[in-house]
Amino acid sequence: MIFKRNICIQYMGSVLIPILCTLINFALEPITGRATLLMMYLFGVFLVASRWGYGVSIVASLFSALLFDFYFTVPFFSLWMTNVEDFIALIIMISVGTITSNLLNQAKNAHIAKAKAEDEALRNSLLSAISHDLRTPLTRVIGVATTLMESHDHISKAEIQEFSHVIFDESQRMSELMNKILDMAKLSTGQISIHREWNTLEEILGSALKRLEKELVSRPVNTHLSENLPLIWVDSVLFEQVIVNLIENAIKYTPPSSPIEVEANFSQSYLTMTISDYGIGIPKTLEHKIFDKFFRLEHETEQNGVGLGLSLCRSIIEMHGGVIQLKQVPHKGAVFVINLPIVHPPAMLLDESI
């Protein structure tokens, strides 16, 4: 039904636009020459072609020719033509209209094909990521569980403990991975609506560090937040995820006791947060790639993860009108800088002195 209605609209457009051009041409005729009138019709044909494609534009092109012939060539108000010049002009108009529409159409198709290929590439990398990163822990869980089920007479208490830990750790890993994949899917299909509220960076950072407590036991996190940081107008859940992802990255790619630094300060219009580690860092040449979905550095194939963390960070920061960048700082490893525009909160009734 909808499909048919669309076609109806397209063909009505291919007739109405040349008629509209004719009306404009009536107004233009006294002040301009034949060429302008033809150009007007060509313009109409391109409009139809760019909007509805090649097939419909041919109808518009032929109909324009008829209208031009009928109203603007001698003898007027007839489909006859006595002037050879008019005839040639008309043929040129139809040819140019057809060829250009065809080109437009090809460009459009190429664009669609490219988008399709990108989708396909994304889908493939998602599938391979899932199959590798979910299968490995799953295989371990199944293996260990089978051992527990089948050879429970021969295993010691210590082994039972150890096996249970394997099941627990691997399940946790799968759970985290699942969450990231779901987040990405939700973000890219526009399912996440952003829920902005006034927040303090301090609080969001605190809650992110709390979430990573277990991973951070042996590792110092130094925080330097400048005093009186302004409130930020962000979705706290999403923003916390950004901080968690960045710190998780630092944990993954640096030795166990290597420190992580979080700094924040502000200028007139921006709040700047920097998260840095002391690992080997990321080469400058890859600066643009690391925020792509499923991009992973070569040496990290044995690490867990699917390469979604940074891409999620970028999507979230951009949703907030901010920018996330990698910075090269001497003596430091990976340094991520987030710039968030400052929005001023409504005034506050201070009912007591501070």
Added chain:
Amino acid sequence: MILNNSKILLIEDDLQTRRFLKKNLNARDWEVIDTDSGTSGLALINEAMPDLLILDLGLPDMDGISIIKHLRQFSTIPILVLSARSLEQSKINALDAGADDYLTKPFGIGELNSRLQALMRRISQTTVTQEIFETGALKVDLSKRQVFVSQKEIKITPTEYHILFILIQHAGLVVTYKHLLKNVWGMQHLDNQHYLRIYMRRLRHKIEENPTQPRYLLTETGVGYRLLNITI
């Protein structure tokens, strides 16, 4: 204080989750009765008279929020809600409907145990008025309105005290932003979340050793605050 060995009603539709929860809670001396549906759960509240309810929000037969609303018409039983991650709004809705706390799946049994204990502590406190509240190095004398950190008295303003007092009343449990705003500033200020953020920051600077890594005044991102109770 006897906290465990109370009777828990567990409403959860997944058989394996139910089995593992029951086994682990039994091992920690809780008595557990369980069911897989909202309808039979509501019936069991009257029949079995449990002390606590653990409710999974995603039941097949009834919406979790309507179970809570229905229950709250006749019962004050503490409710702990189990919910999936990244659904802050459903947690808030459950708390607004009358649930007392929530736990996000997947969770560890230790975490569940301490939430249940916090809930039990809360109902036992409503009868005995407590004079001193203590958690870690934080001590609050509720009769004299004095706050101490590592035995040193801290000066705090009436509004800061009010926030702290509400969190103490719910020690160990989550308190929504809405609840705090309503009780400290009044209904007309429900949208002024920035009030709460600023006061909370000040309170943390006074009480916490490191305000960016708080030990007591914890944030439940997108939902509310929780005062960590490490008394026992």
